[in-house]
Amino acid sequence: MSKSILLVNWAPIWKGAHVGGGVNGYLHHLGPALCALGHEVTYVFGGLLYTDQPKGCFSRRHDDFHGIRVIEIINSPVLAPSASQFREPMAEVHAPELVGEFSRLLRLIKPDLVHWHNIEGFSIDCVDACREFGAKIVYSLHNYHTLCSQVTLCKGNQKPCLDFRAGHDCSTCIQAPDPYSEKARRIERYANDQDDTLERLRSGLQKGVSKLKHELSWPKRIISETLNIYKHLQAIKQEEAKPRILHAPGSPTTTGEDLAIHPLRNRSDWSLSLPVLSAEQIDHEYEQQAGKPLDNIPKRDPSSGKLFGVHARRRSEMVSMLNRCDRVLAVSDFVRLKYETEGVEPERISTMRIGTSLADIRPPRQTERTQTEPVRIVFVGYNHFNKGLPLLLAAMQGMRGDDLRQIGLSVYAPGVQTIGPEFRRLYPPLAELNIRDSYEPSELEHILTSHDVCYVGSSWWDPLPQTALESLVFRTPVLGAEAGGIPEAVRDGKNGFLFRANDPHSLRLRLLDVIEAKGTSNWPTQFNELKTISSHASELSAFYGALTTPSSNQSILTSRQAESVLGAHQTAQPSCINLEMQHEHL
Structure with missing residues (x-):
């Protein structure tokens, strides 16, 4: 049965992963898939655009995206992405002007169900407003933003946060702009982008x-x-x-010994002098910056529930909000268990793993190269510290030159300029080194199939990185950290190699295992079929249908109930509806 579905996120859906990362890339494909099943789909985002002409919080409709109505809330009191609002966390709890405009949209759209994929750019009272209009509420936990104001559960975006000290550590966790100054900056930027003489004069x-x-x-x-x-x-x-006192360069040439050939001065043997520091020293330096190795056991923060700081109060309010939703979906078991430890009711939250658009592609895997050829390792993603490039660098810096000569490394990462020079110091002895600061989604198939291993070395509890799923689609083994949802997708020895998260010593040993396994029967080859976006959309459609069934008196639907109706949904042609807005359409 066709439903009116409202999807909420902070980024423009048409921009996919380019803005909003993996979550927006996922919605970029999921939205049209739901529309193709016959649902009336509306997408609302906000927290990005600010203008003083007109002032106040209002909304505009953009061009439809593959049959989806797209609406942007402008001048939201809550900025997106999360770092922009970090210094004023309680605005994400109550924002009266924002909830007024959002309620007006709900009144016009009349959704059967509102599916929240992020609350960045919005507030808790916007979530609660959905209930007042009779809509069911589903919240998907793609990340930890509802627990952590800056999303990652990492202190300074580097060390995994084991204790936020009742919110006190949050206040100095990251450098973030003042929200008021940031709004003024965005107003000026938008004015400069418009061909309007008065705005340009005011800016001047x-x-x-x-x-x-x-x-x-x-x-x-x-x-x-x-x-x-x-x-x-x-x-x-x-x-x-x-x-x-002046000193001439070089060393004396007084005796025959002064002119003797020293092995470590022979250029061909420079690679054998690696590492300059011992592996133990390198690991210690890394630990000082990134913290100790991680276990992968979800634990409650010891200071959760102590409402001393504003960030602690925000966390408590967010957990309460999740417990008022009709259903909470986690992308991995780790995320589900973590939120249960923080107070989300176990009967309200369940795991529903997302699909990937690349799973519809079934390219033949190219012939494996021989054991004598270098192992080609690739990293694909953003160069954020906790995504693991500094960890990989530390592991490689502690390896022997002979071992590095058996590795070819490729890095495709926006922002790689900050760490690229450190990797270049390892080439040679690295057999190959290819560093690029960008890539297009259309290049993923070629990138992943032309390498032997994809490195997914998150140094924090990564919920379930899309890169791991995309790599497995192309039957490229994953060298993955035992962190968050990664080991739920990567099975050691079957479709990849696992190492202890945030531990350069453990990664170093697994790199040697990868080298040794190349071209042998120990190479991972057991790949399962992954969930496609279309099958995931059908799963969600059945889930939506069961949750919105009028005859059901239960507000909580279990995963088994959703599975029992999966497959019963009849595919229909996408329908288009018009939204009568009180403002002019863009």
Whole structure:
């Protein structure tokens, strides 16, 4: 039966993974699949665009996306993505102006079910408003944003957060902009992007005022520069007073021993001098920055429930909100168990693993190369610290040159410029090194099938990275961390290799195992078929149908109940409906 489904996220659906990462990439494919099953699908996003013409929170309709109505809430009091709102976390709990506009949309759309995929750009009272209009509420946990204001459950985006100290550690966790200044910046940016003379003049006036303030500060700048010059003059006098000793480059050539050939000075043997530091020293340095190795046991934060800081109060409010939803879906068992430890009712939350659009592709796996050829390892994703590139670097820095010569490494990662030079120092002895700061989704098939192993080394509890699923679709084994949902997809020795998360020593040993297994019967070859987006959409459709059945008096639907109706759904042609908006359409 066709339903009116409202999907909520913070990023524009048509931009896919380019904006909003894996979650938006998933919705980019899921939305049209639900529409193809006959559902009336609306997509609402917000928290990105700000303007003072007009002021106040309002919405606009964009062009439809493959039969989906797309609506953007403009001037939301809650900024997206999460880091932009980090310094004002309680705005994500109550935002009266935002809930007023969202309620107005609910009144027009009349959804049977609202499926929240993120609350970034929105507030808890927006979720609660759905119930007032008779809609069922489903919340999918793709990440930890409802527990952690900056999403990752990592301190400083590096060390896994084991204790947030009742929210006190959150206040200094990351550097984040002031939300008010960020809104002003976005207003100015939007004005500059528009071909509007008045807006450009206003923007020019603001810049002129700022420049005038700078010019009027000349006395302060003169004093500052004068002090700087004085300090340099004093330093020069001190240096001139010291005796000047010059040293010629190189070493003496007095005796025959001075001219002897030393093995480590022979360029062909430089690779054998690796590592410069011992592996133990490298591991210690990494631990100082990233914390200790992780276990993969979901645990309750020891200070959860102590409502001392605003971030702790926000977390408590978010858990309460989840317990008011009709159903909560986790993308992996780890995520489900983690949220249960934090207070989400076990009977309300269940695991529903998402599909991947690439699972519809069945390319033949190319012939495996021989054991004598280098093992080609690839990393695909963003260069965020907790995605594992620093961990891989530390592991490789502690390996012998002879072992590195048996590895070819490719990195496709936006932002790789910050770590790329460190990897280049390992080439040679690395057999190959290819570093790119971008890739297109259309390139994934070629990238993954042209490598032997895909490295998914998250140093935190990654819920279920899409890269792991995409790699397994193309029957490329995964070298994965035992963290979050990764070991639920990667089976050690079957379709990949697992190592202890956030542990360079463990990763180093598994790299040696990968080298040894290449071209032998120990190579992972047991790949299962993965869930496609179309089959996942059918699963969700059956789930929606059972949850919205009028005869059902239960507000909570178990996973088994959903499975019992799976397959009963009749595919229908997508329908299009018009939304009468009180504002003009874009």
